Amino acid sequence: MNAEKEYFKIKAENLIKNFAKRNIDACFVENSKAAAEKVLELIQDKATVSWGGSKTLQQIGIFDQLKAADYRLLDRDTAKNSAEKEEIYHQALSADYYLMSSNAITQTGKLVNVDGNGNRLAALIYGPKNVIIVAGMNKVTVDEESAIKRVRNQAAPANAIRLDQKTPCVKTGYCHSCQVDDTICCQTVITRRSRAKGRIKVILVGEKLGF
Numbered sequence: 212m213n214a215e216k217e218y219f220k221i222k223a224e225n226l227i228k229n230f231a232k233r234n235i236d237a238c239f240v241e242n243s244k245a246a247a248e249k250v251l252e253l254i255q256d257k258a259t260v261s262w263g264g265s266k267t268l269q270q271i272g273i274f275d276q277l278k279a280a281d282y283r284l285l286d287r288d289t290a291k292n293s294a295e296k297e298e299i300y301h302q303a304l305s306a307d308y309y310l311m312s313s314n315a316i317t318q319t320g321k322l323v324n325v326d327g328n329g330n331r332l333a334a335l336i337y338g339p340k341n342v343i344i345v346a347g348m349n350k351v352t353v354d355e356e357s358a359i360k361r362v363r364n365q366a367a368p369a370n371a372i373r374l375d376q377k378t379p380c381v382k383t384g385y386c387h388s389c390q391v392d393d394t395i396c397c398q399t400v401i402t403r404r405s406r407a408k409g410r411i412k413v414i415l416v417g418e419k420l421g422f
């Protein structure tokens with residue numbers, strides 16, 4: 212028996228019940244392959260689909276599968292200039308489905324996210340008809356405080372490195388509560404409930420994914 216896999220599964224079972232109390236649909240899958248299959252199963256043909264920047268989405272290999280399927284994609288990486296990119300960010304707010312991960316999740320079922328631009332968080336809060344979150348079980352924390360610590364001292368420095376930002380955390384690996392132009396920590400959003408039942412769907416993955 213793989214004890215870590217079993218641990219993730221047990222933890223997820225409890226978390227799924229806690230999400231349900233918050234109007235958030237959740238399920239558990241064993242691995243990345245099953246996570247990508249579940250994403251595609253949730254999205255209807257011909258739907259408009261967009262996403263926020265995410266190492267997790269990259270790792271599960273969903274982008275090539277989205278491109279091969281019958282969807283209308285709003286992909287900012289196809290923009291020819293910054294004005295087009297901005298336009299895609301705005302169009303994404305009216306997408307049928309918006310994909311993202313969560314920087315952290317409390318074991319009671321709150322989503323904790325920190326963003327620089329805030330386009331990803333805007334979509335999470337309001338706009339897209341459906342938000343699909345894919346998250347490895349390594350992102351689950353005890354409470355809100357530990358979730359924010361996780362984001363600021365682990366996820367954000369790693370993301371700042373990924374995005375080649377000039378922030379103090381890229382040099383030390385922990386947060387300095389910076390106010391530099393490149394900071395990726397302008398907005399912190401705690402999602403404690405979805406007003407629309409089932410609008411947010413969380414796919415918990417029994418693997419370490421993302422930062």
Ligand code: SF4
Nearest residue numbers: 367380386387389396
């Ligand atoms: S140093 Fe700045 S960018 Fe890095 S985690 Fe802290 S607030 Fe965010």
